[in-house]
């Protein structure tokens with residue numbers, strides 16, 4: 220086990236290999252987007268150029284289409300922050316959050332592994348040249364055909380949280396390395412999962428006994444404190460509960476050696492009630508105290524890696540002025556990305572993206588403004604009654620921190636492009 224003051228020191232001397240399987244603590248790393256990603260996605264090195272300057276250049280080239288800037292340098296910086304603060308927990312990026320192949324290949328090149336929730340997510344990761352032993356199939360309720368697929372591809376590690384799933388595994392994949400997902404207190408998380416997943420603690424013993432009877436191989440425990448977690452205590456109590464189940468499993472002849480800390484890590488420390496480094500500082504000593512060094516510890520960060528990497532620019536292509544009835548005006552604006560595209564995060568991720576006026580100039584009068592997406596649905600509303608200067612048709616708004624749970628669930632409803640044109644950049648954020 221690493222002592223806290225002996226965390227590896229990373230240098231910028233050698234390039235990571237995109238084929239690497241595991242990054243060891245002693246390896247020296249180059250914190251750059253890998254060359255094959257740079258060439259395939261035409262990643263432009265932008266140094267410390269402000270995002271607004273980059274947006275202006277694109278606006279000059281493209282008169283009205285919405286577009287993304289994806290900063291892979293920011294993804295790399297998040298990896299560095301993880302390794303400096305929580306190196307004992309190997310990150311398995313939860314690709315459901317944003318399955319961008321450029322992001323996946325960048326993370327894979329640093330030895331980050333992957334959390335997949337379905338057959339096609341597994342297919343995507345394998346298709347990126349990642350070995351099956353770098354995948355955890357972290358969906359406690361799986362279709363048999365998907366389990367069979369995982370087996371056929373050599374993906375061994377998978378989560379479960381109920382007896383029927385054990386019966387399914389006994390029938391389809393008895394040699395799988397099973398990880399019992401326990402319920403957590405997700406009361407302090409924006410997206411709660413404990414109503415759907417996680418074995419209640421008083422049911423765990425029965426599940427472990429059943430697995431033993433079926434001759435199945437449980438290797439450890441996983442949990443998920445909920446996405447957008449705002450409490451360090453939620454992580455601490457889940458870790459403590461995991462240690463209890465480790466102990467209890469010994470009564471059934473199991474010697475667990477695997478702990479999965481799940482997702483829930485903040486995507487943007489400034490926007491979150493808790494910062495990643497604070498969670499890491501609190502749980503490092505707890506993990507070292509409760510779990511010996513032969514226990515492999517992983518985590519499944521999703522938004523942590525990608526939230527800050529995406530900036531979205533949208534064009535105001537239509538406008539309607541209305542009388543408020545109080546001698547004032549209010550405005551409705553129509554922009555070319557909405558809740559059926561990137562802004563599905565308003566519903567599914569309980570997010571409230573903040574509209575920034577691209578070129579506000581010196582306009583000081585503010586008006587009640589509602590921003591709609593492009594479809595014919597009135598629910599397609601990005602922001603209601605916010606205060607903005609009066610915008611003209613053709614002006615631009617932009618939204619930062621749009622990388623998590625945005626493009627992943629976008630649809631082509633009404634014939635609009637599900638994902639805007641994407642430009643990849645590498646900024647200097649290290």
Ligand SMILES: Cc1ncc(COP(=O)(O)O)c(C=O)c1O
Nearest residue numbers: 313446482483484519520521522
């Ligand atoms: C099993 C599992 N792991 C990890 C994640 C990623 O969570 P987050 O983006 O909050 O890190 C999710 C998100 O839903 C999940 O369901």
